[in-house]
Amino acid sequence: MKLPTRIPIARIENSYTRNIGTFNNGEMFMGFVVADFDNHMSMPLPADWSPYKKWYSILHLFDSEGYHVETKHWFAGRTSDGEGKVIELAKDRLDTFISELSGVQFRDISVCLFKTTIDDCTFGLVANHNAGYVQLLPNDFIFSPPWNGEFDT
Template identity: 35%
Template sequence: MAIPDLIPIRHEPTYRTDTIGRYDGGLFFGWISGAFAPEYKPDANWAAHQRWYAILHRFDHDGRHVTSDIWCPGDGIRHGQQERLDEWLAALPGRAFGDIANRPFQIEVDGIVFGLVPECHGEYPAGHEELDWAEFYPGRLGFCAPWNGRYDT
């Protein structure tokens, strides 16, 4: 089943989508996610190389990406992100946590992809592909049919 124009994302308190919802200016998706620089080669000291980001994506009322705040204090540093995200969320006028629906988008920061990116995960006859999946990067939340807002990790 093809990706819908608006991809529903279910609000799940105390889990990965607990900081999503609406505010006076539209919709928002906030979270903290780890990622590695594209040039990183896995080694035994991987934790020192992982980057932890505070992320706040904002969308208009129709689910179109407007802007993003993305902050990382440095490789291997895993503190300060929650406080930064909390500040950003507190500054959203009229903020209410709840379900949202967004259009796919993609931006790049520090060489890392952030966004809700359409992909093909199905098995199709030779020569045919269909964008049937949307992956939220860098945290890897996958959305697919029946497009009810639930995700796979």
């Protein structure tokens, strides 16, 4: 299945995609607080999994054509450090990242596929050509036809 060149992503208030939009002269951003497990983890997880779950503030930046330019990131801590506290720290840092952008408008965006690695974890918008969908990692959002910006989790 042929995938679109740019993947539309709908901004949904009070949802995972609340921190997406444009800034400056049409450049785009996607911000998330997200967790991933150390890459050496395999399923099923061990009983004491909390030291392996890492939380990040992530801000993906794109040019006005939707091409990935940079990913700002900040490691907030692990679930074993106190998940609620770590998530709040990550939210605060994400808010700071976004506040450093000029002319922010929260809105739907449309961006190209990309992939980057941070601390041995994959982040990005990655195609699964065989299944005909695109996945936002490590969030596990699935974008698929009719390519209207909506996603499954």
